[in-house]
Amino acid sequence: MPAQITAQEVKELRNKTGAGMMDCKKALQASQGNMDMAIENLRKKGLATADKKSSRITTEGIIDSYIHAGSRIGVLVELNCETDFVARHSEFQQLAKDIAMQITACQAVAYVSSDDIPQSIIDMETSIEIEKEDLFNKPQEVKDKIVSGRLEKRLKEISLMNQPFIKNQELSIEDLVKQKISLLGENIKIRRFQRFILGESMKKNT
Known part of the structure; x- marks a missing residue:
């Protein structure tokens, strides 16, 4: 029988590791409420310590794009990190592509985070x-x-960071970025994006 995990325990684990709320809850359930074991499991998955890097300055990165099938919708996204070394890493570049694809799929999204609204x-x-x-x-x-x-x-x-990741609905974009921060050891920020829709705002010929 799964252990009953309280919201306070989830919050405590989140504060200690910086991992997402759902990841903390799952880790605690898997460890039957054992906090130390849950922390160890999160570290093994690369989900811990992301928040501790969130204040570091990000001046490197890449601009990537995604063009949807049919070439009628496209997205440009700027993804920042701390060093050129990480900017060239395949995991970082794949993250940029996944984020651009996510923005293409989520037409209502207009801002990176709710703080930007x-x-x-x-x-x-x-x-x-x-x-x-x-x-x-x-x-x-x-x-x-x-x-x-x-x-x-x-x-x-309308906030990108709150969207469920299209490749894994149990993971939010915020948690996806945190995973990559923990994996690559650098702060990562989605700085901005622009969506292009063919013929948008143009009057069609009658």
Whole structure:
């Protein structure tokens, strides 16, 4: 029978290793709640210590692209790291390609992380949720709670780091990047991206 793991235990393991929440929970369940064993398992998988590198400056990296079949959608992405040595590493270059492919697949994504979303967009999305008809007759406290939940969900939908990785739905893009940070030993940042859709914003001939 799987061990019952508390949210506090998951948080403690995350603080100690920097691994993702789901990875921490799985590691604790696999180790029957043994914290030291869970840490060891995460280190073996290369998921630990990523957060400790997150403040390091990233001035190297690559710009990569992905063109979808049919050549109607394309993406450019800039992925940064600390050294040219890592920028040339096959794992780093594959990460850039995977991220470009992810952006192509997730048409709603407009920002790298929720921290990048302008306050004006947050205010607009909040206003849209507040005006929805199904909230009109609800008490203000209930309405505020629903709006807050819907807003959080919406902001995650437009944030790349919150997306489930298309090659492994149990892994978020944030956790995927952390895996590569632990594997390659350097901080890695998705700096920016641009999506191109053939004929976008152009008027078609009638």
